[in-house]
Amino acid sequence: MVKGAGNMSVSFSNQSDHVKTDNAASLPKTAESNRALATARFLISRARLLLFPLSKHQAPSYFPGVAFGHFDAASLGTPFVAVISCSNAVTRAGLLARIVISHATDSATMEHGRSDNADQALARLGYKGELPRNLSMLSVLGLSFAIMAVPFGLSTTLYITLTNGQAVTVLWGWVLVSLISLCIAASLAEICAVYPVAGGVYYWSAMLCTPRYAPIVSFIDGWLTLVGNWTVTLSINFSGAQLILSAITIFNEDFVANEWQTVLCFWAVMLFCALVNAFGSRYLDLINKVCIYWTGASVIIILVTLLVMADTRRSGEFVFSHYDASASGWPAGWSFFVGLLQAAYTLTGYGMVASMCEEVQNPEREVPKAIVLSVAAAGVTGIIYLVPILFVLPDVKMLLEVANSQPIGTLFKTVTGSAAGGFGLLFLILGILMFAGIGALTAASRCTWAFARDGAVPGWRLFSRVNHRLDMPVWALILSTVVDCLLGCIYFGSSAAFNSFTGVATICLSTSYGVPVLVSLVRKRKMVKHSPFSLGKFGPIINMISIVWICFAVIIFCMPVSLPVDAASMNYASVVFAGFAAIAFIWYFAYARKHFTGPPVSKPDNFEPGVEVLSGEAGNRHAEGATVGEQKRE
Structure with a gap:
């Protein structure tokens, strides 16, 4: 109660002091629960003293049951109304606090429960969850979209289609490959829904195969996946370096980047992406x-700008039906298929996001959806991006003579009529490059880590470690970065190195996708019969389309972009592919043949609770009976 005008004494009901927060103490330390608990504590503390800057004779009527007393706080220089008896207000504040805490408890408990369920499901598949599950379906969709990087991928490979058919290959080649990629993505999504593991196609191949052949099939597919992930990251960042240097050409047409400048710029891009990942x-x-x-x-900005600022426009007949393969040196019909490398390379990375399964809540549902939706979204985005470019396409001969085979900057400059305008549009593409480079390296590092923990990579004990301060496999990231930086040195011997990188990336990833699909098809799709993402009666047809295309792609993407061919313009995709195959072959017969037994799922007894759940540098310790507790952690 108030004892005097200038002297205030206030008594309060202590009901809010008894608000139970025991549940809050047991909450997992997540950002969401911490914010909710902080809000609750703030409400409780403020409920103890409610001061309102009201007039001296005014009392608020919106707090029924609360008695107010007036006093003159002369020392503060303004009249205040103090709460004398606020039992009801405090009671309501306590109730509100209980609601907030209850919401935080329920929300955090549900999140923690989903994580536990996902990790328990992962344990039944043979592994211990070591990475935080903090990625949503939208995030995985964004990652897949970033790796494909449609405007960036189409821009950096525009030279290929302009050489091999021009408008028809650019547009209809994209539509054709988008539909085929949707079939492959759906086939992978169906399998991923059954086996949501970071090993991705490598793990799926072992699980779908018979126990006798699981080790060798998974070993081959694992190396295809690993090399594909590395070379996709390499091609994205290498073409990004070329695109950055081509931006200089917009302002200085006499500038031609030499080999050292290109490689150093590529290394800088790789370093940036690695630091962001780490x-x-x-x-x-x-x-x-x-x-x-x-x-x-x-895409919207580029579309509007090009159509508004172009002085001349091509006809609809040119955009939708013009075909000219005279610059390729190939027969007209075959040139179209060689030109499909642009679309196939751009739409290759969707399967890489399977390596993020162990960082997603409900991966059996979210990751398959992300894989398929990303391809569908990429297909539509590509059409929206390509059609305006074809309508405003400048002289093709001029574009093919651009240094570094990156004509998109010159195209933007010509259409906008200024170097500044051209650079402004190119800057948007360079922004997409950063997302693509970071995303591709993320997926590559997770793929490396997942393959290494089963002992399939030389030095697996090191590369399978997870740094729990950074919550990511640092050594796998370092290995991926170093391998790509070394492969970039091929550019010193071949000016067409980028075509080789795109070719081997497309071949390796496409083949790795095809192995589990083929195994599933040969075994009459028994293991995916009850998949949460079932293709139903269309499954066999979709799988067959995927396999036929992949077999065809392996052949055409080893071809050079144009003829005649010399040492500098040769497509070295087959050479790079053979080099990695030799490394894998030697490693298999030197070590893996006797020690590598494939993922733990290849052994039926691994499904027993608590038996041989692998973590960190587990590798093929599961063959030696190692348990989770024996694994080293940083």
Whole structure:
């Protein structure tokens, strides 16, 4: 109660002091629960003293049951109304606090429960969850969208289609490959829904195969996946380096980057992507989501700018039916298929996101959806991006003579009529490059880690470690970065190195996707019969389309872009592919043949609770009876 005008004494009901927070103490330490608990504590503390800057004779009527007393707080220089008896108000504050805490408890408990369920399901598949499950379906969709990087991929490979058919190959080649890629993505999604493991197609191949052949089939497919992930990352960042240097050409047409400048720029891009992955892993979810909006906005801006500022426009007949393969040296019909490398390379990375399964809640549902939706979204985005470019396409001969085979900057400059305008549009593409490079290296590092923990990579004990301060496999990231930087040196011997990188990336990833699909098809799709993402009666047809295309792609993507061929213009995709095959062959017969037994799922007894759940550098310790507790952790 108030005892005097200038002297205040207030008594309070202590009901809020007894608000139970025991449940809160047991909450997992997540950002969401911490914010909710902080809000609850703030409400409780403020309920103890409610001061309102009201007039001296005014009392608020919106707190029924609360008695107010007036006093003159002369020392404060303004009249205040103090709460004398606020039992009801405090009671309501306590109730509100209980609601907030209850909501935080339920929300955090549900999140924690989903994580536990996913990790328990992972344990039944043979592994211990070591990475935080903080990625959503939208984030995985963004990652897949970032790796494909449609405007960037189509821009950096535009030279290929302009050489091999021009408008028909650019547009209809894209539509054709988009539909085929949708079949492959659906086939992979069906399998992923049954086996949501970071090993991806490598793990699926072992699980779908018979126990006798599981080790060798998974070993081959694992190396195809690993090389594919490395070379996709390499091709994205190498073409990005070429595109960055081509931006200089917009302002200085006499500038031609030499080999050292290109390789050093490539190394700088790789270093940037590696640093973001290492020290910004907690922001990958946000980065992947921003990628979707940046890409969409960039396509719209480029579309509108080109159509508005172009002085001349091509006819609809040119855009939808013009075909000219005279610059390729190939027969006209075959040139169209060689030109499909542009679309196939751009639409290759969707399967890489399977390596993120162990960082997603409900991966059996979210990751398959992300794989299929990303391909569908990429297909539509590509059409929206390509049609305006074809309508405003400048002289093709001029574009094919551009240094570094990156004509998109010159195209933007010519259409907008200024170097600044051309660079402005190119800057949007370079932004997509950053998302693509970061996303591809993320997927490559997770793929490396997943393959290494089963002992399939030389030095697997090191590369299978997870740094729990950074919540990511640092050594797998370092290995992926170093391998790509070394492969970039091929450019010193071949000016057509980028075509080799795109070719081997497309071949390796496409083949790795085809192995589990083929095994499943041969075994009459028994293991995916009850998949949560079932293709139903169309499954066999979709699988067959995928296999036929992949077999055909292996042949055409080893071809050079144009004829005649010399040492500098040769497509070295087959050479790079053979080099990695030799490394895998030697490693298999030197070590893996006797020690590598494939993923733990290849042994039926691994499904027993608590038996041989692998973590970290587990590798093929499961063959030696290692348990989780024996694994080293940083």
